[in-house]
Amino acid sequence: MLEVHVLASGSDGNCTVIESDGEAIMIDAGISCKRILKQMEQEGVDKEMVKAILITHEHSDHVCGAGATARKLGVPIMCNQATFSVLNLGNVEYVPYDPSGSFDIGQFNVTPLPTSHNAIQPNAFYTRVDDKKVLLATDTGKLTFPIEAALREADIAVIEANYDNKMLVDGPYPYALKKLIGSEQGHMCNVDTANAIRRTMTEARRQIFLAHLSRTNNEPDIARETVADITGIKRMTIDCLEFFGDSRTLRA
Numbered sequence: 516m517l518e519v520h521v522l523a524s525g526s527d528g529n530c531t532v533i534e535s536d537g538e539a540i541m542i543d544a545g546i547s548c549k550r551i552l553k554q555m556e557q558e559g560v561d562k563e564m565v566k567a568i569l570i571t572h573e574h575s576d577h578v579c580g581a582g583a584t585a586r587k588l589g590v591p592i593m594c595n596q597a598t599f600s601v602l603n604l605g606n607v608e609y610v611p612y613d614p615s616g617s618f619d620i621g622q623f624n625v626t627p628l629p630t631s632h633n634a635i636q637p638n639a640f641y642t643r644v645d646d647k648k649v650l651l652a653t654d655t656g657k658l659t660f661p662i663e664a665a666l667r668e669a670d671i672a673v674i675e676a677n678y679d680n681k682m683l684v685d686g687p688y689p690y691a692l693k694k695l696i697g698s699e700q701g702h703m704c705n706v707d708t709a710n711a712i713r714r715t716m717t718e719a720r721r722q723i724f725l726a727h728l729s730r731t732n733n734e735p736d737i738a739r740e741t742v743a744d745i746t747g748i749k750r751m752t753i754d755c756l757e758f759f760g761d762s763r764t765l766r767a
Contacts, residue, residue: 517647519671519765522546522554524653524726524756529577531651531673532560535644538621539564541584542640542651545576548583554762562588566620567610570594571630572637572654573601582607593620595627597636614638628662630655633700641665647767650674653727656699658711667715670767674712676725676742676755677702678732686732702727705738709745716746722765723748725755 520532528546532539532555539560544551555562567590568581582604585592591608592599599609612618614636617626622645627638632654639652639662650665652658653675658666666672683693683704695701703711712723725738735755743750754763 517767520558521763541568543577544581544584547580567593572634629659631657631699656701671722671765673724673726675703675727676705676708676738678729679737683732705741709742713746
């Protein structure tokens, strides 16, 4: 069985662990090492299983705990060289990868996919274990073609639904920040995410997890309801984190 443990997701921190048959990889570590270990224990994840920490991009809500966690677990940091060049993680083992191809970590075959975000060389990750496939794609203002293709094939899709359009427009952020968030180098809104999910629907069963919800410009109920209305997917089957400290395990 393949398990995806969403330990944190949002502007206050992001961390996901993908586990299968006694091995695991961590994607992003944007919360403290202490909280990561606590959330892993809460979800029943043995820290000894983690083989590497993969980084999507350099923003602090994805990397602030990466150095400490890598040292604590005794595992390498993996990201593209452009991203690593702007990180300051202290004394860590670094293993680069070619962002144009796939690579293996134990039983996990991982493909980095380009995202559209205000970072140096951001990417999502598409992970395969045998016939099971997981897409984790957040922090992107649009879905690139490779991400949309992966979304169609994924058994589990952890995909960004960052903001509700009306809440962003009416909210407290300054105009420049609102413009960035709504741009192609910003984030995905609920409607755009829902349309992408609808475009990529097939007869195969796919689990949808809405990620990186803004605490200021979105609400879990609004995100789920928007996606359900546009896609026709039953609202109760669309999941997301509900509050700070919440976590979730998805299984395929």
